[in-house]
Amino acid sequence: MQNHHLKEHLYKILVIGDLGVGKTSIIKRYVHQNFSPNYRATIGVDFALKVLNLDQETVRLQLWDIAGQERFGNMTRVYYREAMGAFIVFDVTRPSTFEAVTKWKEDLDAKLSLSNGKHVAAVLLANKCDQGRDVLTNNGIKMEQFCQENGFVGWFETSAKENINIDEAAHCLVKHIIANENDLLQSEVADTISPQQESSRGGTCSACFRS
Ligand code: GTP
Ligand code: MG
DSSP states (O other), X not given: OOGGGOEEEEEEEEEEESTTSSXXXXXXXXXXXXXXXXXXXXXXXXXXXXXXXOSSEEEEEEEEEEOGGGGGSSOHHHHHTTOOEEEEEEETTOHHHHHHHHHHHHHHHHHOOOTTSOOOEEEXXXXXXXXXXXXXXXXXXXXXXXXXXXXXXEEEEOBTTTTBSHHHHHHHHHHHHHHHXXXXXXXXXXXXXXXXXHHHTTOOOHHHHHO
8 A cells, every 4th residue: 555545643542540549551552562660740741652553544652741730720721722532541459549549530431532522532440450450349439330320431450560451441542533533524514504505595694794
């Protein structure tokens, strides 16, 4: 296949969630195929680029690794701008990080939406599943229901350490981003057609009406 036949996409993706849940580790595993057990808190935001070669198109994911402590800062509105999708991460061994998921989701939806007013695609990651699944089993949380109620398109148990489900989660997010983008393109087409339809129906222009 020749290069000019390939479609190219660039998507900004946010990775958010409480301190130490494994956001940086998930990105490191996904982009650089490695893992470190040492914790160094992210300050502000870090960036990474992942290039996916799908059958007909190249997809570049610009991953925004946002420090957990930023939920209490004033910068998230700036960081979220123009993103097309998000991973919200919690640590399956720490219930408080799961409780924070709804707060992160609310913050995201309050500050960011697509041009058609819909929320951006968000996937929930239950990380450190190599360490057990206490939060998931003890509380009897129905994850499917939780996702529906909180507007997640899906959820995955992940491990940055053991490389579990990270590619699958990214694939799910990208699939939904592409679907949203197609919706947006279609509504743009509809917008450019409708004024003509209106004039052919003899619709009045409110601006002319006033004068
Ligand atoms: P902030 O930057 O402070 O918001 O934290 P973060 O969410 O980026 O967490 P980070 O990736 O730095 O990981 C925190 C700690 O958890 C590190 O010691 C990691 O090695 C460890 N960790 C991350 N993911 C996993 C995992 O899947 N399994 C295990 N066992 N440990 C993990
Ligand atoms: Mg980090």
